[in-house]
Each structure stands twice: as C-alpha cells, then as structure tokens.
Amino acid sequence: MGKVIVVTSGKGGVGKTTSTAALGAALAQTGAKVVVVDFDVGLRNLDLVMGAERRVVYDLVNVIQGEAKLTQALIRDKRVETLFLLPASQTRDKDNLTPEGVERVITALKKAFDWVICDSPAGIERGATLAMRHADVAIVVTNPEVSSVRDSDRIIGLLDSKTLKAENGETMEKHLLLTRYDSARADRGDMLKVDDVLEILSIPLLGIIPESMDVLRASNVGSPVTLADGRSAPAIAYFEAARRLNGEALPVVVPGDKRGLFGKIFGRRAA
Amino acid sequence: MLTQPRPIRLKGRSFLALALSPELPVDDWLARLDDLAARSAGFFLRKPIVLDLANLDIGQAELRDLLAKLAARNVRIMGIEGARASLLAPDLPPALTDGKGTSDIEIPPAEETAAPVPAASPAPAGPAPVQARAHASLVLNQPVRSGQSLYHADGDVTVIGSVASGSEVVAGGSIHVYGALRGRAMAGTMGNATARIFCRKLEAELIAIDGFYKTAEDLEPGLRGKAVQIWLEGETIKVAALS
Numbered sequence: 001m002g003k004v005i006v007v008t009s010g011k012g013g014v015g016k017t018t019s020t021a022a023l024g025a026a027l028a029q030t031g032a033k034v035v036v037v038d039f040d041v042g043l044r045n046l047d048l049v050m051g052a053e054r055r056v057v058y059d060l061v062n063v064i065q066g067e068a069k070l071t072q073a074l075i076r077d078k079r080v081e082t083l084f085l086l087p088a089s090q091t092r093d094k095d096n097l098t099p100e101g102v103e104r105v106i107t108a109l110k111k112a113f114d115w116v117i118c119d120s121p122a123g124i125e126r127g128a129t130l131a132m133r134h135a136d137v138a139i140v141v142t143n144p145e146v147s148s149v150r151d152s153d154r155i156i157g158l159l160d161s162k163t164l165k166a167e168n169g170e171t172m173e174k175h176l177l178l179t180r181y182d183s184a185r186a187d188r189g190d191m192l193k194v195d196d197v198l199e200i201l202s203i204p205l206l207g208i209i210p211e212s213m214d215v216l217r218a219s220n221v222g223s224p225v226t227l228a229d230g231r232s233a234p235a236i237a238y239f240e241a242a243r244r245l246n247g248e249a250l251p252v253v254v255p256g257d258k259r260g261l262f263g264k265i266f267g268r269r270a271a
Numbered sequence: 272m273l274t275q276p277r278p279i280r281l282k283g284r285s286f287l288a289l290a291l292s293p294e295l296p297v298d299d300w301l302a303r304l305d306d307l308a309a310r311s312a313g314f315f316l317r318k319p320i321v322l323d324l325a326n327l328d329i330g331q332a333e334l335r336d337l338l339a340k341l342a343a344r345n346v347r348i349m350g351i352e353g354a355r356a357s358l359l360a361p362d363l364p365p366a367l368t369d370g371k372g373t374s375d376i377e378i379p380p381a382e383e384t385a386a387p388v389p390a391a392s393p394a395p396a397g398p399a400p401v402q403a404r405a406h407a408s409l410v411l412n413q414p415v416r417s418g419q420s421l422y423h424a425d426g427d428v429t430v431i432g433s434v435a436s437g438s439e440v441v442a443g444g445s446i447h448v449y450g451a452l453r454g455r456a457m458a459g460t461m462g463n464a465t466a467r468i469f470c471r472k473l474e475a476e477l478i479a480i481d482g483f484y485k486t487a488e489d490l491e492p493g494l495r496g497k498a499v500q501i502w503l504e505g506e507t508i509k510v511a512a513l514s
Contacts, residue, residue: 124418146436150417150435150436150437151417153416153417153418153435153436153437154416154417154418154437156416157416157417157418157419157438158418160413160416199433199451200433200435200451200453202414202432202433
C-alpha cells in the first residue's frame, strides 16, 4: 500500500503545485512509483508544470463520474518512467468531486503506487477538504510572511479535525515546507525568520526552499525543478526534502547560513 | 430630553433555575409536591422555578389554577417552558426556550429529628439543595489553531501551547496559556469578574473579562511579548507582567 500525501497551504500562490511536481519527480527518480494528482478542478496547473498539458484526454472528474477508467486518465511522464500525473478537469468545478468518488480513486491509486501526492487547491472549501481527507501525511507549504503563516495554521487545524485520520482518533503526520525563502530579506526583517514560523506553527520542518529564478524558469518550460536542473539550489532543497519524506534524518540547513559560513572563511582570509 | 445620552448596558446572562414538570392529574402531583415540601422545609423558598409544560396538556384556566395553587405553596414561577404560545397571556409568566439540562437536583433527605413543618413556614434555609456545579477544568495539550474556537462555559481553560492569531478561547473561568496568546481570550464570560487571563507571551488580538474588553491597540506596547496576567478592577482591565 502506498502513502498518500496532501500538499496544502490555505493561501494561494505559495508554491503547492511547484512543490507537488518537484517532490513527485524527486521521489520518482529514486525508482519509486509516484502519481501526482491535481485536485484543483476548474483551475488546473499541475499539467503545465509537469509539461503534460497537450496530453490530457481524461481527467479526475471523468474517472469519478465513471466516464473513463483510471488507467485511461493517468499520464506517464516522458522523462521519468515511474512518474504519473492524474490531471484535474479545467471545464468543470469542484462540485463534481464527490466524497465517495474521491475515496474510490485514492484507494485504487494507493494499491498501484508507492506515493500518491495530492495537489490541493487554495482555500478551505470542498476541493481542499476532499484533497486532504484521505491523506496519511500532510505537507503544509508556507511562505515566510504573516498571512501565509496564519492560513497554514488554519489548515493545520482542519487537518487535525476534518480528515479521516482525525475522525478515527489518529494524528495526521504534518510537515512544514517553507518556500520562497530569501535569507537576505529575512535578515533585514522584511520576512519572517525560520524560527518565527516554526514557533507559530509548531510542526516539524521538512525543508526550506530558497527563492530562486530557477523555479520560475523550470515552470515555464513545463518541467519540475528537480528535473530541469538537478543542481540548482531549489532542486537540491527539494531532493533533500524528498529524502526526509522517505524517513532519512537529514539536518535542515537554513539558506544563508551557508553564505554566513562562506563569509566567515572569506573574512578570515582577508584578515 | 436627555442632554447627555448614555448607552444602556445590556448583557446576556444564564442562570440556574429549578424546572418543575407537573403531571396529570394535577392534584395527585400537588400532593406529592406537598410531601416533598414537608420533608425539606423551604425547599422552593426564594428559588427561581421554571414550569415545564412540554408533557402536560392543559388549558389556560387550568394553568391559572395550577399557578395559584403553586403560589399558595410559596412556589414562585419565573417562566414557562414548552407551552403553546396560545396558552400564555401577558399576565402569565413569560415563555422560556432553549433550556439546557444540568445534573438532576438532589433533594436533601428528611432530617430525622425534624417534625413535619408546614411548607409555608419561613424556615431558615438549610443546606443549599442546589449543589454548586463542579467547576470542571478543560486542559488542551495542543495549540489552538487559527479559525478554531474553544468554548468552555463551566470553568477554567488551560492551553499547553499557543493560541493562534484568528482563533478564540472563551471560558467561564480563567484562561491560562502556556505559550503565546495571539488570538482572542475571553474569560469570565458567564459573569465572573474575578476570572483572570494568564499567558506566557502576550500578542493577543483581543482580551476580555466579564464583558469588558481591550483590543491589541489599547494594550500597553511595553507589555507585548511579555508573560502577563490580566484581571478586572472595577470596570478597568489591568495588565501586569509576571516577573
């Protein structure tokens, strides 16, 4: 049985889709069978970031409504053969997602894949609650700014009350993925620091993704950043986050601390 | 004409009343009531009593008769619950709705030496028959997340963790937060002016005790981020650092 991960945040534009694609590609490159599922019915984006927008025939809503088989809707990635995409419908809306239908699809995907990564829509309504409902693990994507942090806090509350795990009295495993982190701005006080975010949300840190042009560049060419340039700073951060998801105890390095170390060495030489 | 209009303070309160549920035939039920009154003198004296008519099918004349008979026994009815609107007239006690049940009231056993006393005799009230409800404490071992509302009317609330921005804790008693208080905290909401709020780090959006409130803007800036206690002095909210 595979593990179901929901990538969620409450707030829009913080990097849920980017992170879903990047983590999915990173996990798939280890040989694991991975499917990324777009739950943002009506505003789908994951197909673009995965570079599969021209290959979508059937989608999640077709499968839920019995118009297509699951195998017909799954799109295999052209670069990593263990990576699949289940796209959302762009022409329907979220009312087409039924709790029973979602449960059926997730159960089927769990049997066939090692990782089922659900890309949640923004907000706290039907789409978001159905995306998180069957999850085993939640990745809460947060930007280091107050509104994103508060929305994430709200989502953590929902993860602890509205999911199947919560209703069965179990605790949902939750991880914080801090994205678009800019150490220079955090140092200046324009952004929240890592410790501030962790103090407010009090869930374990999965990784810190530095703000980088590489992410935008990768999205524009339709490639997860972990496939486009494996040696870029955000790609390395996503690879490490994927290893932590796999259970490796890898220390999290705050971007900028490295530069601090470099600065120290440099400083010593100059003196 | 008032030259200086002053607002009138209105507050919601809930009180504990005894609910009497008469049964048919009424005379038999009254006889049993007399028996109870004989065993516990002054049981209904100066107590707020509500008449629950949900399971009683009587007309207005019979109701007036019942009220008169109860009044003769020093049972004063402050309100009527579960009655049809047509049954109640302006001179009858007002209708009450949404009553919440509490534990059954224990009737004190008859004292061995006490001879039966007429119910009407104003005997000094013995041991209070209405037992004070145990002030149950609520302890939460996790943070209160944004959007969550923790409501506990019966007693104190203790949060082991933080209270997030956009969340609220409402307690009948005091509120203790072993973390940062970033949301709203409302203590003593059931009319308890002695309730207090304690927190390790004051970042609250709003604090209130017994209906008196202060927003973040009204809080002294020097106390932000400090461990504080908050209490009510008269009608003023006081905040002081816990050293």
